[in-house]
Amino acid sequence: MSIRMCVIGCGWIVQSNHGPALRILAQRGEVELAACCDLNSEYAQKVKNDFGFARTDTDLDVMLDRERPDAVLVAVPPEVACAIGKRVLSRGLPTLLEKPPADTLEGLDSMIALAKEKQVIHQVAFNRRFAPILVELRRRLVAAGPVHCLQGWMMRSNRRDPDFSTTAIHLIDAVRFVLNDEYRSLNLRYQTWSSAGSPVTNFSIEGVMASGTMLQICICPDCGMQAEGFMARCAGRTFETEISPIGHEFQNYGLLREWSQTKPVETVSGKDLSGREEQFVGYGMLGQMASFLQSVKQRSQPAMSLQNARRSLELMLALRARSATFG
Numbered sequence: 001m002s003i004r005m006c007v008i009g010c011g012w013i014v015q016s017n018h019g020p021a022l023r024i025l026a027q028r029g030e031v032e033l034a035a036c037c038d039l040n041s042e043y044a045q046k047v048k049n050d051f052g053f054a055r056t057d058t059d060l061d062v063m064l065d066r067e068r069p070d071a072v073l074v075a076v077p078p079e080v081a082c083a084i085g086k087r088v089l090s091r092g093l094p095t096l097l098e099k100p101p102a103d104t105l106e107g108l109d110s111m112i113a114l115a116k117e118k119q120v121i122h123q124v125a126f127n128r129r130f131a132p133i134l135v136e137l138r139r140r141l142v143a144a145g146p147v148h149c150l151q152g153w154m155m156r157s158n159r160r161d162p163d164f165s166t167t168a169i170h171l172i173d174a175v176r177f178v179l180n181d182e183y184r185s186l187n188l189r190y191q192t193w194s195s196a197g198s199p200v201t202n203f204s205i206e207g208v209m210a211s212g213t214m215l216q217i218c219i220c221p222d223c224g225m226q227a228e229g230f231m232a233r234c235a236g237r238t239f240e241t242e243i244s245p246i247g248h249e250f251q252n253y254g255l256l257r258e259w260s261q262t263k264p265v266e267t268v269s270g271k272d273l274s275g276r277e278e279q280f281v282g283y284g285m286l287g288q289m290a291s292f293l294q295s296v297k298q299r300s301q302p303a304m305s306l307q308n309a310r311r312s313l314e315l316m317l318a319l320r321a322r323s324a325t326f327g
């Protein structure tokens, strides 16, 4: 049985990541691309043409009334994500919600209450939880642990968004995922500088996880390279990972390298793990969508629920508010 899917919001993330993932899954017969909608009809038309949706709309209610889909993807800007997410959840439709699902904790809590009331299957799109390299890192850390120290980085080029916290939330959540642990207490530091006249803020997060792992995170939105990954230090071993570096021999699909006795002892690429080279696969977009569709088919609630996303949103909001401490 294939799941009939509708998409709300046909902007960058759908055109570059969800669309290609959905096209692959449609070719495998796992999803039927019923309709996509955007306030901008040209975007909706482009996504229909590029990925094979049957119909387009500019009004989400018109689309959902007509299509009666089995599942919906909400990929709209963070400012309206909560309001639109609630319009879909209130219909009882299984929903994949782009991150952050809400812009405030009050908004998130109202979504949690609504999802509980309607008993609706939902998933927050923290796609790094499906990135082949990070899934493998988490698996290896279970065997190699405890992790004494986790260092993480998120490096970008020319990102001058007024609020980079909505992207930083990916790394914030990935820390919780790879360590299977929660934040205990953190010191947060900021460095704001001017890039071509726009303020850019670097974030430093240092502290300790509930299990005692020492944490050091650095996030630089405009530093001339794109990289994102972790160094996980265990007794006598280090696991070095890059999810999806640009301009690297492992471009797009990433690598995991294990070190011991000062030598690299094993290197695995994301291509070895997933059998594919595309960047949206390296970032976990294909695995995420496949997993969500499977949950809808099996009528089982995914682990990455709105409730589970709460701690990640809390830290994102602390960064946005330039808080000095967390936890």
Ligand SMILES: NC(=O)c1ccc[n+]([C@@H]2O[C@H](COP(=O)([O-])OP(=O)(O)OC[C@H]3O[C@@H](n4cnc5c(N)ncnc54)[C@H](O)[C@@H]3O)[C@@H](O)[C@H]2O)c1
Pocket (backbone or CB within 6 Å): 008, 009, 010, 011, 012, 013, 014, 037, 038, 039, 040, 043, 058, 060, 075, 076, 077, 078, 080, 081, 084, 098, 099, 100, 125, 127, 166
């Ligand atoms: N998972 C990731 O790696 C990742 C990366 C980038 C963005 N995102 C998230 O995805 C979401 C969308 O980001 P984007 O970069 O695609 O933004 P975007 O601005 O390019 O696209 C959003 C689209 O939503 C449409 N929209 C707004 N209100 C709508 C409504 N009521 N009905 C239908 N369409 C509506 C807009 O017209 C726009 O085309 C954001 O929440 C963002 O945080 C996730």
